[in-house]
Amino acid sequence: MTDTTIDTDFTHDPEAKSWVESANGHPDFPVQNLPLGVFCPSDGNPRGGMAIGDMILDLGDIAGLLELEAATAARLAGQSTLNELLDRGPDSLRALRQGVFKLLTDEDKKSAVEAALHKAKDCQLYLPVTVGDYTDFYTGIHHAENIGSLFRPDNPLLPNYKYVPIGYHGRSSSIRLSGVDVKRPSGQKKPAEEGAEPSFGPSARLDYELEMAIWVGRGNALGHPIPIGEAEEHIAGISILNDWSARDIQAWEYQPLGPFLAKNFHSSISPWIVTMDALAPFRTAQPARPAGDPKPLEYLFDERDQATGAFGITMEVFIATAKMREDGEAPHKLSSGPMTAMYWTAAQLIAHHSVGGCNLRSGDLLGTGTLTSGEEGGEGSLIELTQGGKKAITLPNGETRTFLEDGDEVIITAFAEKDGFARIGLGECRAVING
Ligand code: CA
Numbered sequence: 131m132t133d134t135t136i137d138t139d140f141t142h143d144p145e146a147k148s149w150v151e152s153a154n155g156h157p158d159f160p161v162q163n164l165p166l167g168v169f170c171p172s173d174g175n176p177r178g179g180m181a182i183g184d185m186i187l188d189l190g191d192i193a194g195l196l197e198l199e200a201a202t203a204a205r206l207a208g209q210s211t212l213n214e215l216l217d218r219g220p221d222s223l224r225a226l227r228q229g230v231f232k233l234l235t236d237e238d239k240k241s242a243v244e245a246a247l248h249k250a251k252d253c254q255l256y257l258p259v260t261v262g263d264y265t266d267f268y269t270g271i272h273h274a275e276n277i278g279s280l281f282r283p284d285n286p287l288l289p290n291y292k293y294v295p296i297g298y299h300g301r302s303s304s305i306r307l308s309g310v311d312v313k314r315p316s317g318q319k320k321p322a323e324e325g326a327e328p329s330f331g332p333s334a335r336l337d338y339e340l341e342m343a344i345w346v347g348r349g350n351a352l353g354h355p356i357p358i359g360e361a362e363e364h365i366a367g368i369s370i371l372n373d374w375s376a377r378d379i380q381a382w383e384y385q386p387l388g389p390f391l392a393k394n395f396h397s398s399i400s401p402w403i404v405t406m407d408a409l410a411p412f413r414t415a416q417p418a419r420p421a422g423d424p425k426p427l428e429y430l431f432d433e434r435d436q437a438t439g440a441f442g443i444t445m446e447v448f449i450a451t452a453k454m455r456e457d458g459e460a461p462h463k464l465s466s467g468p469m470t471a472m473y474w475t476a477a478q479l480i481a482h483h484s485v486g487g488c489n490l491r492s493g494d495l496l497g498t499g500t501l502t503s504g505e506e507g508g509e510g511s512l513i514e515l516t517q518g519g520k521k522a523i524t525l526p527n528g529e530t531r532t533f534l535e536d537g538d539e540v541i542i543t544a545f546a547e548k549d550g551f552a553r554i555g556l557g558e559c560r561a562v563i564n565g
Pocket residue numbers: 266339341373497499500
């Protein structure tokens with residue numbers, strides 16, 4: 131029988147404590163997480179770091195305290211983007227994680243390491259990598275069914291869906307870190323009746339999409355596909371992604387070539403890359419396909435991937451309107467659901483993306499597509515929550531929404547919890563809509 135767990139090591143010990151006090155019991159960044167990002171203290175240049183509790187560890191600064199591969203990795207992390215570090219592959223990331231874990235859990239190392247720690251609240255965060263390419267997939271089958279039935283009532287799920295991991299090449303230049311305002315796009319909007327002229331103006335159906343980001347680590351050469359069994363070695367980790375979408379622009383432009391301006395004006399990403407090693411305890415079996423669904427073609431099928439290829443992560447979406455923030459009200463939860471809503475695994479996305487010879491590069495971003503759980507309260511977008519804008523939702527203060535209004539803030543969080551392990555989180559991905 132195929133083993134259904136991924137190996138863990140001393141860095142996953144739930145009893146491990148750090149001398150960085152704020153890390154112990156931290157909901158997102160205990161010492162068992164150690165996610166990678168790029169930050170800048172008030173007096174310096176952007177450089178790579180790891181989140182630990184309420185602090186950020188400057189990796190370049192502690193390279194001299196590490197040995198061999200861990201030291202090399204820390205020096206690479208000292209740069210203003212982490213592309214080169216991620217390109218070195220999983221062994222290097224693991225050496226760095228293990229080396230830093232030892233430093234942060236050994237009281238004797240405190241005096242040597244302390245100066246490399248910065249209070250996160252005093253630091254500016256940056257995109258962790260230079261994103262060369264961004265591909266957005268469509269792995270949320272419940273979302274695909276919901277959207278399909280709104281856009282094509284008689285033909286919601288096209289026949290290729292269960293064979294091909296559907297995706298499109300997105301726009302990397304407009305990816306911004308969490309916290310950067312989103313300017314409402316203008317564009318051509320679908321005519322109210324068939325045959326009429328389209329209108330032009332600001333999108334009136336602006337939406338969020340609850341997604342996760344998969345970061346490519348080591349790339350592949352052009353013409354050399356990545357076999358499914360090796361695909362995970364090319365994944366560095368994951369973050370939270372909000373693929374903002376203008377539904378009225380989308381409805382008019384999406385046929386025959388797919389999304390374009392409806393989705394290229396801004397995508398928001400959370401700052402920290404949670405590595406595959408940090409996620410090891412939370413890996414889980416890919417949910418069985420419903421009876422009657424085809425088995426994936428051979429290049430997309432691997433027993434081990436089916437047994438461990440999914441992520442046991444919970445995602446949550448909140449809204450805070452301008453009025454709610456003014457009144458000091460807490461954000462309101464719109465939905466939540468598991469990342470296992472993916473019909474395809476991350477490894478299948480890597481294998482499929484490269485199967486024709488396409489070269490992936492370190493720092494490339496793969497979006498999962500909107501992850502809707504299929505349960506009530508698990509809708510990953512407003513177009514689903516409001517049934518295409520026909521049924522407004524009412525917020526606790528009486529305000530109503532069909533789509534996003536200026537001043538609305540959308541906040542997505544994600545975390546992993548499992549008995550016998552420390553909870554880790556991905557932080558948050560938030561942004562305010564600005565007219
Ligand atoms: Ca999307």
